[in-house]
Amino acid sequence: MSDNGAPLAGLRVVELGTMYAAPTAGRMLRDFGADVIKVEDPRTGDYARQWIPQKDGLSLGFSRLNAGKRSVGIDLRTDEGRDLVRRLIDEADVVVESFRPGRLEDWGLGPEVLRESNPGLVIARVSGFGQTGPNRLLPGFGTVAETASGFANVNGWPDSPPTSPPFGFADSIAGLSAAMGVSMALFNRSRTGRGEVVDVALYEPLMFIIGDMFLKYTALGEVQQRIGNSTGAASPRGIYEAADGKFLSIAASNQAIAARLFAAMGRADVIDDPRYATNAARLAHNDEVQAMVIEWCKRAPRDEVLAILEKFEVVSAPVNDAADVVKDPHFQERTLVEITGNEILANTLMPGPVLHLSGYDGPVYDGVPTVGEQTREILTERLGLDDAELARLAAAGVINDGGK
Incomplete structure (x- = not known):
């Protein structure tokens, strides 16, 4: 990937997240020049690879969030796998993870351990209910965040049931928020030399967006209900x-x-x-x-x-x-981009970066990695492993080296 003025060129990110929110954060960082190494289960990969719709066996949703990243297949359930990931993180600037709180600590990969050898490391942790609070250990996906936050209860019409959106709304906002938190932590690191933990709960960015309803209740005693397309704040x-x-x-x-x-x-x-x-x-x-x-x-x-x-x-x-958007000259010029380097997705369009910088032309989305496609490349480049060691780790099931 050419740097072409990318503000995050040279930034090394290790993505341990799966599915939606954390990979969204990884894509935001990659959009602006970061080298994002995506660590996946060596057998199944990120579960998002199974999402529908698919074209010729390739998940379109996975492609949108992960085009241009590099995939390594490493089994975090093994001691050797965890050691490999820890060594990759020693060379990184940022880790993005989305395990249930406590999982990284159980694996010996908690922030305190990681920052002993890499004090400048920024760790973005995305979870259902955050790293603190009574509900911290509860599992949480976007749908749970959309209901627990209060959003679903005010979304829809008075005579309809509470409604969640037909897309990853809470996950996307949480991913954007995590990327913003990483940027702030990196700026602070430039002044202090030390990294920090960015703690994002799936529901909190969404709760901020609907925040007026909580002021209405606590200030006026009114519980906001579903009102269709109106906001209840302005007319018409x-x-x-x-x-x-x-x-x-x-x-x-x-x-x-x-x-x-x-x-x-x-x-x-x-x-x-x-x-x-x-x-x-x-x-x-x-x-x-x-x-x-x-x-x-x-x-x-x-x-x-x-x-x-x-x-x-x-x-x-x-x-x-969707057809209207794709045909619109404004969106064609400014917003929609192609994924290149993948025959299955030839001429496929998706939204590009969520913002534009005057000194940066934007990324090229150069291919969608298969599980472990860059394992050999990255473990050789970053950790200096030789062919014999790679072959041994592959034979033991610790890594997936892309079948090479």
Whole structure:
């Protein structure tokens, strides 16, 4: 991978995480130049390799999170395997792990041990409920975080059951947060010379996002319920159907935009009506406001409605599906990238980095590693193992050297 201005070029990361959140953190670091070594079970690899959908036996979800990383197959359940990983970590700047709290300590790979020989090491630990607290030992996946945090209870419509999203929402936010924590710890290390532990619970970043509901309860005694597409904080706002059956979003979330929306609807007078003159008044009469917007949107096809809203500078957008996004010139230019070096995924697009830096062109996603594909390369490069030792470890089942 060419450094081409990558801010994390030269950073060495050992990823011990599986599935979603920790590999997301690893991908964030890799996106900005880090060399991420992914340690996998030598027989099965990361369970995410079994995720659906797949193309010709290759998991698309696994590919998105792990393209461009290097895979070593090492059995952490063996003494020799743990010794190999410890030696790799001695040469690393960052470890990202997602085992249940206490597992690394049981293996003799806890932070205190690792930092004895590598005091500058930054260790990002992602778990269901964090490294502290009464629930620290409970298992937790994203679905548990989405329900325990309170998110699922406020997501959906009043007459629908609590709803979790059909994607790794909590995991993704936790992974992004872990990468941010690593960046802060690395900055602090540049001043102190010492690393630290970044402790991320799956539910906490999500709880931050929905945080107003806890203030509402503790300050006002109100328990927020499901309210569909509204936020309960501003009106009008929501998703609306146009005459052609296509949907669009409108967010008139401040006074000026609300006035422009009513003008776009040919109802500039509405903003002077005491029932709709302020945000508080509109929320008190939200059903009436929504009825007006719903009726107006159904008068024309979506493209025409959006054109009018754009003319009046009303914040709005189409409700895109995957095909819409892939065809959109803006997303093609700025956001979507290809995974290269893998025939199965030729011409496959995925979202690239979550942010852009002026001095960095962005990464190349050069291939999806098979289990242990770079084991021989990395153990030779980093630890100086020779062919005989690699062959012995492979024969003993401690490593998977990619079948070489």
